[in-house]
Amino acid sequence: MYGNIVILSGAGISAESGIPTFRDCNGLWNNHKVEDVATIQAYYQNPKVIHNFYNQLRKDIEDKKPNPAHFAITRLQHEYKNGTVSVITQNVDLLHEKAGNVNVVHIHGQIDQSVCMNCGKIITSLEDTSVETVCPFCHIQGKMKPNIVFFGENLLSLNQVQKLLSECRLFIAIGTSGAVYPANTFASNAKYYGADTIEFNLHETINHYDFDNHIVGPAGQMFPPYVEKILKQI
Ligand SMILES: [Zn+2]
Structure with missing residues (x-):
């Protein structure tokens, strides 16, 4: 009891x-190197790659049961x-x-959320995000990040x-x-x-x-x- x-x-x-785990795939996650798609440095250096990767991942796991x-x-x-x-x-x-x-x-974090790196608000949506996405709260463009905890984040x-x-x-x-x-x-x-x-x-x-x-x-x-x-x- x-x-x-x-x-x-x-x-x-x-x-x-x-749903594959990167540890099971020789350090690759959905065919990407972890350091390219799952570190905060990668987000700042190449946010487009990050947005594309998580947009794709969202689609890949959408039909998983x-x-x-x-x-x-x-x-x-x-x-x-x-x-x-x-x-x-x-x-x-x-x-x-x-x-x-x-x-x-x-x-x-979760695949259906983005966080605004400007105002900190979380947006829940299954829509794609990009460097052009405008935050619905603070209206700043290009600050959305997938709400996924990357290496280097708490x-x-x-x-x-x-x-x-x-x-x-x-x-x-x-x-x-x-x-x-x-x-x-x-x-x-x-x-x-x-x-x-x-x-x-x-x-x-x-x-x-x-x-x-x-x-x-x-x-x-x-x-x-x-x-x-x-x-x-x-
Ligand atoms: Zn914002």
Whole structure:
């Protein structure tokens, strides 16, 4: 029997829906070098490349569908009555939302948003952006940036994450490699506050000592029965 539950999801859960992760593709992400499309320096040096890349990525992942792991989270959120079930995701796609998940915190940003580098306002839209896009808030042109956290930038919503971790009693990691700071500290953080920790991954992860339990295998197969088990315990 647990109180609040926090689920941290990483690229692995999206990979099972056919969205490639750059770590799996020899350092390439959608055939681009990470340093060309995912660093803040690249944005300042060549914003056109960045806009084109994320416009294309948005199209490439538009038709991708959530998998049984995403839907199991929806079920848990509907049927679990002992506390809240929140999702912290490192993924910029919207598969959690497509599956009907609520309380989703996108710490690496999301593909349907841009941020104005002049006024800081966030615009949610599936439309393409370019260096010609005008901010609807401050009306300045050429300052829109995909609201994706690049290398060299801080993660989003860390205060909210900290609060969720400190109040959770069960921390579940799904499809996250444990290689990227600071998300790889969330499990030990939750544990510090008294949570049980469990991870679902295709392989054993780097920070596996932070987890009380490890389930190895595809999340789409392994996670739904686990949800069933939690719900039966209530
Ligand atoms: Zn603006």
